[in-house]
Amino acid sequence: MSAVADTHAQDHHHHGPAKGFSRWLLTTNHKDIGTMYLIFSFTMFLLGGTMAMVIRAELFQPGLQMVEPEFFNQMTTMHGLIMVFGAVMPAFVGLANWMLPLMIGAPDMALPRMNNWSFWLLPCAFLILVSTLFMSGGAPNFGWTFYAPLSTTYGPPSTTFFIFAVHIMGISSIMGAINVIATILNLRAPGMTLMKMPLFVWTWLITAFLLIAVMPVLAGVVTMMLMDINFGTSFFDASGGGDPVLFQHVFWFFGHPEVYIMILPAFGAVSHIIPAFSRKPLFGYASMVYAVGAIALLSFVVWAHHMFTVGIPIAGQLFFMYATMLIAVPTGVKVFNWVATMFRGALSFEAPMLFAVAFVILFTIGGFSGLMLAIAPADFQYHDTYFVVAHFHYVLVPGAIFGIFASAYFWLPKWTGHMYDETLAKTHFWLSFIGMNLAFFPMHFLGLAGMPRRIPDYALQFADFNMVSSIGAFMFGATQLLFLLIVVKCVKGGEKAAAKPWDGAEGLEWTLPSPPPYHSFTTPPEVK
Amino acid sequence: MRVHAKRAGALLGGLLFPAWSMADWTLNMAPGVTGTSNEIFSLHMTILWICVVIGIVVFGVMFWSIFAHRKSQGHKPANFHENTVVEVLWTIIPFVILVVMAIPATATLVDMYDTAESDVDIKVTGYQWRWKYDYLEEDFGYFSNMATSKDEIYNRQDKSENYLLDVDNPLVIPVGKKVRLLVTANDVIHSWWVPAFGVKKDAIPGFINETWTRVDEPGIYRGQCTELCGKDHGFMPVVVKAVPEDEYNEWVAEQREAAERERELTEKDWTLEELMERGEQAYASACAACHQADGSGAPPAFPALRGSQIVLEDMDAHLDIVVNGVAGTAMQAFGGQLSEVDLAAVITYERNAWGNNTGEMVTPKEVFEYKNQE
Ligand code: HEM
Numbered sequence: 001m002s003a004v005a006d007t008h009a010q011d012h013h014h015h016g017p018a019k020g021f022s023r024w025l026l027t028t029n030h031k032d033i034g035t036m037y038l039i040f041s042f043t044m045f046l047l048g049g050t051m052a053m054v055i056r057a058e059l060f061q062p063g064l065q066m067v068e069p070e071f072f073n074q075m076t077t078m079h080g081l082i083m084v085f086g087a088v089m090p091a092f093v094g095l096a097n098w099m100l101p102l103m104i105g106a107p108d109m110a111l112p113r114m115n116n117w118s119f120w121l122l123p124c125a126f127l128i129l130v131s132t133l134f135m136s137g138g139a140p141n142f143g144w145t146f147y148a149p150l151s152t153t154y155g156p157p158s159t160t161f162f163i164f165a166v167h168i169m170g171i172s173s174i175m176g177a178i179n180v181i182a183t184i185l186n187l188r189a190p191g192m193t194l195m196k197m198p199l200f201v202w203t204w205l206i207t208a209f210l211l212i213a214v215m216p217v218l219a220g221v222v223t224m225m226l227m228d229i230n231f232g233t234s235f236f237d238a239s240g241g242g243d244p245v246l247f248q249h250v251f252w253f254f255g256h257p258e259v260y261i262m263i264l265p266a267f268g269a270v271s272h273i274i275p276a277f278s279r280k281p282l283f284g285y286a287s288m289v290y291a292v293g294a295i296a297l298l299s300f301v302v303w304a305h306h307m308f309t310v311g312i313p314i315a316g317q318l319f320f321m322y323a324t325m326l327i328a329v330p331t332g333v334k335v336f337n338w339v340a341t342m343f344r345g346a347l348s349f350e351a352p353m354l355f356a357v358a359f360v361i362l363f364t365i366g367g368f369s370g371l372m373l374a375i376a377p378a379d380f381q382y383h384d385t386y387f388v389v390a391h392f393h394y395v396l397v398p399g400a401i402f403g404i405f406a407s408a409y410f411w412l413p414k415w416t417g418h419m420y421d422e423t424l425a426k427t428h429f430w431l432s433f434i435g436m437n438l439a440f441f442p443m444h445f446l447g448l449a450g451m452p453r454r455i456p457d458y459a460l461q462f463a464d465f466n467m468v469s470s471i472g473a474f475m476f477g478a479t480q481l482l483f484l485l486i487v488v489k490c491v492k493g494g495e496k497a498a499a500k501p502w503d504g505a506e507g508l509e510w511t512l513p514s515p516p517p518y519h520s521f522t523t524p525p526e527v528k
Numbered sequence: 529m530r531v532h533a534k535r536a537g538a539l540l541g542g543l544l545f546p547a548w549s550m551a552d553w554t555l556n557m558a559p560g561v562t563g564t565s566n567e568i569f570s571l572h573m574t575i576l577w578i579c580v581v582i583g584i585v586v587f588g589v590m591f592w593s594i595f596a597h598r599k600s601q602g603h604k605p606a607n608f609h610e611n612t613v614v615e616v617l618w619t620i621i622p623f624v625i626l627v628v629m630a631i632p633a634t635a636t637l638v639d640m641y642d643t644a645e646s647d648v649d650i651k652v653t654g655y656q657w658r659w660k661y662d663y664l665e666e667d668f669g670y671f672s673n674m675a676t677s678k679d680e681i682y683n684r685q686d687k688s689e690n691y692l693l694d695v696d697n698p699l700v701i702p703v704g705k706k707v708r709l710l711v712t713a714n715d716v717i718h719s720w721w722v723p724a725f726g727v728k729k730d731a732i733p734g735f736i737n738e739t740w741t742r743v744d745e746p747g748i749y750r751g752q753c754t755e756l757c758g759k760d761h762g763f764m765p766v767v768v769k770a771v772p773e774d775e776y777n778e779w780v781a782e783q784r785e786a787a788e789r790e791r792e793l794t795e796k797d798w799t800l801e802e803l804m805e806r807g808e809q810a811y812a813s814a815c816a817a818c819h820q821a822d823g824s825g826a827p828p829a830f831p832a833l834r835g836s837q838i839v840l841e842d843m844d845a846h847l848d849i850v851v852n853g854v855a856g857t858a859m860q861a862f863g864g865q866l867s868e869v870d871l872a873a874v875i876t877y878e879r880n881a882w883g884n885n886t887g888e889m890v891t892p893k894e895v896f897e898y899k900n901q902e
């Protein structure tokens with residue numbers, strides 16, 4: 001390990017970063033790469049958010065006002081793809097880059113050059129993806145789930161570019177995951193056994209295995225599409241003897257673990273933040289670890305709950321219903337644990353805690369709707385309506401995204417050496433909280449009243465709640481610019497942050513000064 | 529909230545009040561009109577109440593801590609953690625609740641899958657972007673297109689009560705009978721949904737899915753396509769008219785006669801004017817969605833027909849494209865979708881409309897021969 005640090009030092013002849021643009025282009029430093037991931041992710045968040053604003057503007061009233069249905073479909077598709085692959089996943093990789101070495105007492109990630117490459121592939125992939133908007137025939141318009149044959153036989157010419165972009169993102173994710181696993185398994189400080197690892201490290205380790213397991217499946221399914229579109233095969237084309245339902249099985253075999261890839265690291269981060277601001281240890285460390293493991297394993301055998309209406313045989317239907325309901329058990333264990341941690345603590349509500357508490361409450365609401373969706377007969381009514389849209393936005397916005405905001409505020413003082421502006425951060429929280437609930441809660445009602453998802457225009461009985469939802473969405477969207485302001489302010493200056501700015505926080509990252517030295521831990525700390 | 533939203537509507541949306549008077553604030557699923565939909569509704573309510581109760585307990589404890597255990601109020605933290613009894617309990621109790629929930633859910637599912645012993649069989653086929661209903665025992669079938677006008681959609685005209693949920697020809701079924709639906713698709717995946725029946729089934733090309741319903745109350749029931757199927761996914765409603773058995777039988781007899789008359793029309797000698805007139809309608813319902821009412825298309829996906837070489841010159845190629853479609857594109861094979869009369873009318877129309885004045889026509893008989901020579 002120290003050998004790595006030595007060669008590194010020789011490369012640079014000093015312990016600080018290189019100067020100018022090459023610092024960023026050629027960097028192998030986990031903090032610089034982490035920062036780039038986070039900036040990239042926030043950029044994509046704003047871009048995907050802008051598309052969401054277009055969607056909500058069109059849905060503000062019945063009738064077509066802003067965009068044509070064709071473009072509307074491109075917006076829903078690109079919004080989904082950009083948020084999932086561009087905003088949420090890279091944000092967690094950014095957090096992993098910054099925090100894993102600090103949390104396990106390592107100087108850097110285990111594979112720094114690969115780290116650089118896996119980051120720089122991302123802007124390339126998204127350049128390709130976003131450029132499809134300007135191609136003749138337009139961008140992908142078949143939803144982020146890109147079901148065949150809509151995406152193959154009937155897709156726009158840009159579909160091949162979309163496939164290429166997905167391949168590049170996949171390679172980037174897989175390399176990122178390999179790096180995470182190598183780092184965690186090899187670079188832990190002496191004495192840090194697996195069951196002493198911080199939960200963020202645990203959840204990322206499991207997430208990385210999920211990534212390695214399912215990203216190749218995604219690559220497989222888009223390759224089959226590529227063959228169908230360009231090389232005359234008929235994997236998914238019924239008229240050539242293929243099977244459109246096969247597409248969905250393969251896609252969701254990737255897709256369901258993917259939704260956990262987007263939430264497990266947030267589970268981990270929240271499991272640090274809640275004890276810190278409750279000034280009380282996490283209630284059940286071991287059961288939290290086992291719960292994450294159980295969720296990850298179960299996530300491989302529930303995929304067809306996205307396909308209850310495609311006509312799978314009843315035995316399959318029952319199996320996937322039971323398995324999906326079962327996932328609620330470990331998910332419940334996690335929620336109960338967080339609540340028990342807060343119980344009889346000494347709570348204070350700085351911005352990270354506000355986001356973390358909102359995470360627990362609102363994610364649980366998303367879990368409840370998930371449980372409802374798991375009831376296969378009821379899913380016949382819910383499926384492909386706004387009820388599903390409400391469900392996944394509740395688990396992803398106050399789940400994944402609030403988890404990311406909570407982490408950002410929690411660790412910003414460590415990263416920058418300055419405290420952020422607490423008043424602004426609380427404003428950011430409350431506006432986000434209100435806007436988000438205003439935007440997504442009414443979607444439950446819309447779905448139950450029968451509004452299908454992915455439609456550019458709707459029947460009149462859905463008008464009222466759609467308008468409320470759009471107003472909430474605009475509010476949520478606009479509020480996010482505030483976050484940019486807060487971060488810029490914090491980077492530029494502010495009250496100096498102590499090595500450990502939160503009195504209740506635990507972990508190796510707080511033993512280093514804020515900001516930490518360029519090569520994090522050059523001598524491994526001892527963990528008792 | 530209602531007042532506020534309405535005010536915002538008036539402010540931001542201008543004068544769209546006719547639309548507003550129709551809106552409502554429905555919060556929950558409706559129980560529907562079939563045994564299945566009622567069973568689903570009761571499952572929905574059960575699981576909803578389970579969630580509400582668990583929510584009250586969990587959030588109750590949490591809010592208690594938030595209010596009572598604040599540092600600012602000088603609360604000192606306890607230091608307890610790990611308690612095997614508690615941890616086992618909160619794993620077992622949810623598990624038991626889930627098992628209890630799974631039992632009625634399984635029963636309902638078994639019932640929904642029982643498509644045996646039906647009284648009426650209807651094939652439902654999804655097309656971009658309309659439905660086709662074929663009455664399998666009765667030898668007739670027809671398309672069902674959305675009836676809402678572009679003027680309403682583009683806000684040039686007030687929106688009618690059943691905006692986007694109206695069709696030209698609804699599916700007609702008898703009340704009190706078990707109707708089996710064989711659901712499939714011709715192009716991409718669609719999904720046929722009528723909320724009041726509790727029936728939703730994906731229509732997948734190459735597959736025939738089965739589902740069934742028994743409606744006890746006569747009435748008109750509305751739903752929509754629920755699987756993204758391209759540009760006009762939001763514009764392919766499902767409308768079902770459930771009528772008493774006598775009325776149903778009468779209607780079936782009429783439809784059979786009409787189908788017979790249609791077959792006779794193929795034999796008739798048509799003039800250019802007659803074909804043009806019929807062609808305009810057929811074009812509007814089958815072709816205009818992509819190629820546009822004025823034949824200008826939306827290149828490159830949907831080529832223009834006005835001034836197109838195939839349309840102006842090569843009659844055989846024109847027949848081939850319309851009858852057999854173009855593999856790998858959105859251009860479907862209309863040979864199986866339209867009658868010979870409509871095929872002849874559409875082709876004739878395309879060759880003579882929008883300044884494509886070729887003066888050429890093709891008769892239903894010629895189309896019939898073309899289709900059968902292959
Ligand atoms: C208690 C845990 C959960 C259960 C039981 C559950 C169940 C379900 C079910 C049954 C569906 C399919 C609904 C349908 O299409 O008809 C669904 C959709 C979805 N869920 Fe969950 N879910 C859970 C948690 C999560 C989490 C943690 C996430 C992500 C962080 C998530 C993200 C999604 C997404 C993105 C979709 C929709 C995908 C699409 O069709 O576009 N879910 N969930």
Ligand SMILES: [Cu+2]
Pocket residue numbers: 255256259302303305306
């Ligand atoms: Cu899932």
